Amino acid sequence: MTILLFGITKDIVGSPTLSVPTASVTGRKIPKTVKELKQFLGETYPELNKLSSLAIAVNNSYAEDEQLINAYDEIALIPPVSGG
Amino acid sequence: MANRYIRQTNLQDFGEEGQKRLAHARVLVVGLGGLGIPVVQYLNAMGVGTLGLVDHDTVDIHNLQRQVLYSEADSGQSKLGVALKKLRNQNSETNLIPHDTFLTNKNALEIIKEYDVVVDATDNFPTRYLINDACIILNKPFVYGALHAFEGHVSVFNYRQGPTYRCLYPAMPAGNEVPNCDENGVLGVVPGIIGSLQALEVVKIITGIGEVLSGQLLIFNGLQQDHIKISFNSKSENRKIKALQPSYESLDCELAPSISNEEFLKIRASQDSLSIIDVRTVREFENSHLEEAHNIPLNTLALPADLFLENKPIYVICQSGKRSEKAVIELTKVYPKHTFYNILGGMNQMRTQTS
Known part of the structure; x- marks a missing residue:
């Protein structure tokens, strides 16, 4: 599962993309919903948990927490940006 | 002047009708910074009839690398004044309306109600949420643009009952969550690219050409020179706003009284005794500090009683003004009877002021 990172999430992770393993090689539970993905990423990058609004897109559409995700989906983390 | 707009009136989909619509339109641009400058220059050039401008800032030398309407000689002048003069030279037919203020919850409804379209060209979250809420109350579409490093976001919110900023x-x-x-x-x-995209959306809203970027967030990535569009839906609860919030400032901003470096130095020169806390680390403090400052690092913030001199205010300093801002918020909570001031610009600015 590929995750595109935007705004501050790119700075937090330190890279414009992130790959989440789809088979459980690490023993960690693989996220099946948007909410689980947020928790999964938050464990590795605790700074992400501090964002009060973080939009998640699945295949270029805004996704709610309960939406299911699978290995072929393209996910994007889109935090608000404020510069002008 | 008759042929002034011929290059665009020649366009089949735009035509004389499009030009007439521009001429009758009233557009408000909030912010004359990196985003606002291309917006006002293009809308003014293209013949938008009435352009309202909101800003209360002055031109700073750091602005010039992106705010290309301003020159070196404008440094220190009001952005609004400089922009008005240059825009008048660019197009004398435009009715330019200056609003010499920042947009606040006291004036937003009064100002915005006079316009058809609003452009959010601001640089901070409180004003973005204020514009969103005011536009929903007044039923006005607004064209959003925002930046982060090499990345820019654009969307049109509240267009024909479409999704709003709060739907995303x-x-x-909070104050320190996302840097500006x-x-x-x-x-x-x-900002030149993103502001130009915003100007294009304004023209589309006014003239009806093309497809307005409503319900879609465009993200431009300058480093890869690519963009994606994310679609999103309207949530009815976000359309129910009937009144502005009593305050849009994040708590941090509201609670930290501050003083400019310059002002502080004046007070320092005029008084025999002054309570100053330096909240940097011990090592930073040892490196250089103000003579009369007490070093109390931010993570060990507890004040000795002798610091409270006859209830005089206490000045708090750090390297840039960020940590001292945090400290002032904390201290005000713990010692509500005392007055604390955050010294803006911190030691960094102190060096340039005193050198």
């Missing part, structure tokens, strides 16, 4: 981001980020351009930096040309 329901809750306003001042802290994070922005590549000069990126």
